[in-house]
Amino acid sequence: MATTSHEPTTTRADPEGISGAAVRRGDRTFLGLSTGAGLLVLVVMAAIAVFLVWKAIPSIQADSANFFTEGQWLPDSDPPAFGIAVLLFGTLWTSIIALIIAVPIGYGIALFIAFYAQRRLASTLAFIVDLLAAVPSIIFGLWGLYNFMPYVVPFSQWLSEYLGFIPIFANSQELWTKSILMAGLVLAIMILPTVSAISREVFVQVPRMHVEAALALGATRWEMIRMAVFPFSRPGMISAAMLGLGRALGETIAVALILSAAFEINWAITEPGGNSFAANIALKWGEAGEVGRSALIASGLVLFFITLVVNMSARWVIARRKDFSGAN
Amino acid sequence: MSKQIDLVDLDIYYGDFLAVEGVNLTVKANSVMSFIGPSGCGKSTVLRSINRMHEVIPGAHVKGAVNLDGENLYGPNVDPVLVRRTIGMVFQRPNPFPTMSIADNVIAGLKLEKDKKRKESMDEIVEKSLRGANLWEEVKDRLKRPGASLSGGQQQRLCIARAIAVEPQVLLMDEPCSALDPISTLAIEDLIRELKDRYTIIIVTHNMQQAGRVSDDTAFFNLSGIGKPGHLIEVGPTAQIFSHPEHKQTEDYIAGRFG
Amino acid sequence: MTDLSGLRSGAPVPDTTPHSGPVTSSEAPPPNAGGRQNRGDSADSLHLTGNRLPRWAPWVIAAGAIILGLLVQVTGITVVGLAPGFVAAFAFLLVQTATSWTVEGRRHATDRLATTLIYTTFVLALVPLLWILITVIAKGLSVFSPEFFTSTMRNVNPRAEGGGIAHAFLGTLEQVGIAALIAVPIGVLAAVYLVEFGKGRFAYWISFFVDVMTGIPSIVAGLFIYTALILTGVLEQSGLAAGLALAILMLPVIVRATEEMLRIVPNELREGALALGVPKWKVILRIVIPTAISGIITGVMLAVARVAGETAPLLLVTFLAQDMNPNPATGSQASLPTFVWDQISRGTPASIDRAWGGALALILFVLVMYAGARIIAKIYSPKAR
Numbered sequence: 015m016a017t018t019s020h021e022p023t024t025t026r027a028d029p030e031g032i033s034g035a036a037v038r039r040g041d042r043t044f045l046g047l048s049t050g051a052g053l054l055v056l057v058v059m060a061a062i063a064v065f066l067v068w069k070a071i072p073s074i075q076a077d078s079a080n081f082f083t084e085g086q087w088l089p090d091s092d093p094p095a096f097g098i099a100v101l102l103f104g105t106l107w108t109s110i111i112a113l114i115i116a117v118p119i120g121y122g123i124a125l126f127i128a129f130y131a132q133r134r135l136a137s138t139l140a141f142i143v144d145l146l147a148a149v150p151s152i153i154f155g156l157w158g159l160y161n162f163m164p165y166v167v168p169f170s171q172w173l174s175e176y177l178g179f180i181p182i183f184a185n186s187q188e189l190w191t192k193s194i195l196m197a198g199l200v201l202a203i204m205i206l207p208t209v210s211a212i213s214r215e216v217f218v219q220v221p222r223m224h225v226e227a228a229l230a231l232g233a234t235r236w237e238m239i240r241m242a243v244f245p246f247s248r249p250g251m252i253s254a255a256m257l258g259l260g261r262a263l264g265e266t267i268a269v270a271l272i273l274s275a276a277f278e279i280n281w282a283i284t285e286p287g288g289n290s291f292a293a294n295i296a297l298k299w300g301e302a303g304e305v306g307r308s309a310l311i312a313s314g315l316v317l318f319f320i321t322l323v324v325n326m327s328a329r330w331v332i333a334r335r336k337d338f339s340g341a342n
Numbered sequence: 343m344s345k346q347i348d349l350v351d352l353d354i355y356y357g358d359f360l361a362v363e364g365v366n367l368t369v370k371a372n373s374v375m376s377f378i379g380p381s382g383c384g385k386s387t388v389l390r391s392i393n394r395m396h397e398v399i400p401g402a403h404v405k406g407a408v409n410l411d412g413e414n415l416y417g418p419n420v421d422p423v424l425v426r427r428t429i430g431m432v433f434q435r436p437n438p439f440p441t442m443s444i445a446d447n448v449i450a451g452l453k454l455e456k457d458k459k460r461k462e463s464m465d466e467i468v469e470k471s472l473r474g475a476n477l478w479e480e481v482k483d484r485l486k487r488p489g490a491s492l493s494g495g496q497q498q499r500l501c502i503a504r505a506i507a508v509e510p511q512v513l514l515m516d517e518p519c520s521a522l523d524p525i526s527t528l529a530i531e532d533l534i535r536e537l538k539d540r541y542t543i544i545i546v547t548h549n550m551q552q553a554g555r556v557s558d559d560t561a562f563f564n565l566s567g568i569g570k571p572g573h574l575i576e577v578g579p580t581a582q583i584f585s586h587p588e589h590k591q592t593e594d595y596i597a598g599r600f601g
Numbered sequence: 602m603t604d605l606s607g608l609r610s611g612a613p614v615p616d617t618t619p620h621s622g623p624v625t626s627s628e629a630p631p632p633n634a635g636g637r638q639n640r641g642d643s644a645d646s647l648h649l650t651g652n653r654l655p656r657w658a659p660w661v662i663a664a665g666a667i668i669l670g671l672l673v674q675v676t677g678i679t680v681v682g683l684a685p686g687f688v689a690a691f692a693f694l695l696v697q698t699a700t701s702w703t704v705e706g707r708r709h710a711t712d713r714l715a716t717t718l719i720y721t722t723f724v725l726a727l728v729p730l731l732w733i734l735i736t737v738i739a740k741g742l743s744v745f746s747p748e749f750f751t752s753t754m755r756n757v758n759p760r761a762e763g764g765g766i767a768h769a770f771l772g773t774l775e776q777v778g779i780a781a782l783i784a785v786p787i788g789v790l791a792a793v794y795l796v797e798f799g800k801g802r803f804a805y806w807i808s809f810f811v812d813v814m815t816g817i818p819s820i821v822a823g824l825f826i827y828t829a830l831i832l833t834g835v836l837e838q839s840g841l842a843a844g845l846a847l848a849i850l851m852l853p854v855i856v857r858a859t860e861e862m863l864r865i866v867p868n869e870l871r872e873g874a875l876a877l878g879v880p881k882w883k884v885i886l887r888i889v890i891p892t893a894i895s896g897i898i899t900g901v902m903l904a905v906a907r908v909a910g911e912t913a914p915l916l917l918v919t920f921l922a923q924d925m926n927p928n929p930a931t932g933s934q935a936s937l938p939t940f941v942w943d944q945i946s947r948g949t950p951a952s953i954d955r956a957w958g959g960a961l962a963l964i965l966f967v968l969v970m971y972a973g974a975r976i977i978a979k980i981y982s983p984k985a986r
Contacts, residue, residue: 044882045798051790052799052807058849059810062821065828124921130719132400139723141975146730147731150910152938156945158813159740160953172682203729210726221438227501230395231451231508232427232707236715240811241450245441257816264818266913267938271945292820296916314824318817325816329809410776413649421651423708428649 050120061230066315073308081312087277087294090302096309098316103279104194104288107318109262110270111198111283112205117255119202120209124254127210128217129239147207155271158200166196170284185284195283197272201265205258216250217243228261236250240268249331256328266292302339345411345511345542346371353571363571365406365474367561374534376553376580380565380601384572387544388563389514392544393429394422410511423431427455430505433468434517434540436497438489439506447461447486447500448472450457466509474540475503476533483546495509495526502533506541509535513537515545517550521541531556552594562592614704640699652704655875659697659713666693693717734964741961744954750962754923755933759947766959768925771968772840775929776936777909779844780851785901788855789890795856796863797885814853821913822849838920840929843936846914851904858900862893895981902974906967912938937963 076094084097127139167190174185220243228238244251247340270293273286280287289297295310302310347369354362362384369375376383391394392408395416407414415425417587436523438447448468457567472478477499481492489500498518505513519527534543534556547553553560561577576583578594587593595601670689678687694717701710720981749765759762791811795804824847830836836845866889874884890897920933921943927933935943937959946954 038880040880040882048790048794050792055807069828117766119722119725122719123726126719143726147677148967152912152941161736223435227437230431232423234712236712237454251783260816266820295820296913318821325813329812419650482933
C-alpha cells in the first residue's frame, strides 16, 4: 500500500522499528530496556573482575611470600605469608581425577541414550540422569561424608595394596578417610550429568544419513559409532569434558566437607591432602581477618580466571565446529 | 559375479503395522529393476528390506523370504552385517562421511572387514572403485581432500564408489538422483547402465522417465488406501509396463492420473 | 548354486535342492557349538551366515559369573582381593568377550563388549542417584515431624534433639524469591534483546558471555556481592545480599531458556501481527512472550531449583541465624542449605540427624520445582513438534 500522502506514521508497521522518524516511543523504551538488560550481562562479568581485583590487591601487596609458590595459608599472621600452590594442586588434582572417571562414563551414558536404549525411553532416561544434576552439592557432601566414605575406604585400601607400586596409589599414612580420591569420586558423580547431557545433545545431532551410510556398509553398531558418530561429534565431546572440568573446578561445598583435613601437596590420592580454591574460601572465611579475607578474594580471583578460560575454550571449540559442520 | 534376487510372499511389518503385503518378484542377475509408485506406497520399504536396513527401526520384521540366489537373507543364523556387505546401498541424499577424505570414504567399508582374499592394495582399490563410478578422472589429484568438498553429483558418485568398493553382488539405490541437478542425474544414469554389467541393480525412483531410461524391468507398487498396506501391483519388462500395462492402476499412474 | 555346506560347521548338510520357486524356510539348524567360521571353499560362497552366539548365551554366562561371585563370597577365596561383585563383573566380561571372539569373530566380539560396557555406564549413573535419594529419604524422614517444620533452632542445644527448619525454610523462600524477582525480568529482557533485536557483534558477545556466566563458580558470585556491595557498605550481610548473589547464578539459566523458547515461536506469528499494524513492542509483549510463557516458566523453575541448593555464596554474604528473621534486608538469616552446613559442622548425632532432615526438605523442594517444570513443559509445550 504505497502512498505518497502524508499518512500518519503510527499505522505503518515497520518490522525494524528503529528507522528514522518512525520510531515509536513504546518501541524505543522497550528496545532500551532489553538492550540494557543484555548490557547488564556484560557489565556484571566485568564488574566481577574489577571488584575482585580491587579487593585482592591489598593482600597481595602485604604478602611476604610468593603468591604462586608458597605452600602455606597464613594471611592473618604477621607478616602475612600465603600462596596458592596447594590450592592450585588440590583443585586441579581432584578435578583431573573426577574427569578421568566421569568423562568415559558420561560418554557411555550419552551413547546409551542416543543409540542403545529404546527410542521411547530416551527422554525418560535422560531425565533420570539429569536428576543427578538437581541434587544440591551440600547433599553430595553430606552423603559423601557419611554414607559413601565407608565404601571408598576399602577401595582405597585395595588400591594401595595391589597397585601401590604406582606412587600415586601408595598410602604411607594409613589414613584413608577424607582423601583426594574420595573428593575426586564425589566430584565425578557431580559432573557426570553435565558431561553426559552435552555429549548426548551432540550425539543426537549426528545426521541420520551418516549413521545409515555406515550401517549400509555392513558395520556393527559399535563400528557405526566409531565411523559416523565420533568423528562428527569430537568437538562436542571435547566441549562436554571441558564444561565438566569447569564445573568440577568451581565446586565448593562437597569438596569442603570432604577435604577439610590437610593443607599440603600430596600426590598420593588415597591419602588426605590438598584443598581447592573454592573449598578453602568456604572453610576459612568465617575466621579470616581483613587481610585474610582479601587473600581469599585473591584466590577467588584466580579461580574465576581459571574457570573463565576453561569455559570460554569449551564454547570456542564448539563454535568453530559450526563453520565446517557436516550437515551440508 | 552378481546374483538374482527373489522376493517370496514378503510381508513387511513395523511393529504390528503391516506396511507392505504379499510381494512376489524376481530381479534377474545383471539387470536393472526400478520400483515405481506414489509416495508412501512402500517401495522404499521393500528396497530396504532387501539389505535388512529396515531393521534399523526397532520392531521392524518380515514374513516370507528374500532370496539371494536361493539363500534366504532372513534365514536363521544369517548375520545382517554380512548381508549388508553383500548388498550395497546408495541413498537419496549423498552422504560421504564429512570427516574423511575422498580416498578414505571409498575404503570406509573395507576398513571394517579386511578381506584377506583380495590382493590389491588399498590404493588400487580406491582407483578401481572410483573408475567404476566414473569419478576417477575428476578427483584423482585430490584424493586427500574431504569427501564433502565435492559437488552433489560427484558426492553421489563417491557414495557409489564406496558401495562398490566392497564388491557387493547387488546394488540398491533409493532415489539416488532426486537431490541432484539434471546434468548430474544423467551422469548417474549413464553410470547405472554401465554398472549393470557387474551388479544386479534395483533403483527406487519417483521419476518415471528415469525408470524408462535406465531399467530393464519395472515394478509398480501402490496403496489401496491410507493406513492400508502397500502391494506390488504389476511387474514386468519396462517397455511393456509403460506401453501395455495389465492393470488399470498401473496405467493410471503411468499416465499421471494420480501420484 | 551356492554351496553352503562348508559354512555351517558341525551341522548336517542343509537342503541343496535346486529351486525354481519359493524356497521353504529351512528348519533351524542345530545351534553352533562354537568353532571357527569356515571360509568356504568355492569362490562364490556368500558368507552370509556367520556363526552367532545363541540368544541365551549372555544370560548363561551372566549366571555363571554370578555363581562365581557367590563362590568367592562364600568361600572367602579372593581373586586379587576383589570384592565378589567385581569378580562376577569381570568374569562376565572376560568370558563373554572370549566366547564371542571364538564363535562370532573379532568384530562382533568388540561390538558385544562395547554394548556391555555402555549398558554398564548407565547403571553406574543410576547407582549413586538411587543411593543418595534413598539415604536422604530414609535418614531425613526419621527426623520429620510437625515440630521440625514449625520450630526454629532458637535455644536448641546442639546436643539436644528437637528444633526445626522453619526459619531456614522461610529464609530460602525469601532469598530465592528475591533472586527470581531480580533475575527473571532482566533475564527475559536480555533474551528478548538477543532474539528480537540483536544482530551483530554486540549480541554475539552478550550471548557468548551468557554462556560463560553459566560456568561461574557459585562462590565467586558470593565473593562478588561481598566485595561490591558489602565491603562498600551498600548492603549488610543479609538475606537480600544472598538474593542478589543467587540472582547472578540464575540469570544465565533464565536467559538461555527464554531465548530458546522465544526462538521456537514461529516467525509467521510475529509477521502476522506486524502486518496488522501492531507496534513491535506490543507484538513481543502481548504475542511472542505469552506464546513462549510456559517454556519461560519452566526455565525459571529450573533456575530456582538450581539456586535453591546453593550454599557457598550464602556462607559469605549472610550470617547464619538460629532464629526466625523475616526481614531480608537486615540481620542474619538462615536458609536450608546453610542450615544443613551448620548442623554438619556441629557434629553431634542430634545435629547430624537434623542435617539429614534439612537435606530431605531441601531436596524435596528442588525436586518439586524440577518435576513441576517438566510437567508444565509437557502439558503446555507448543505441539508443533
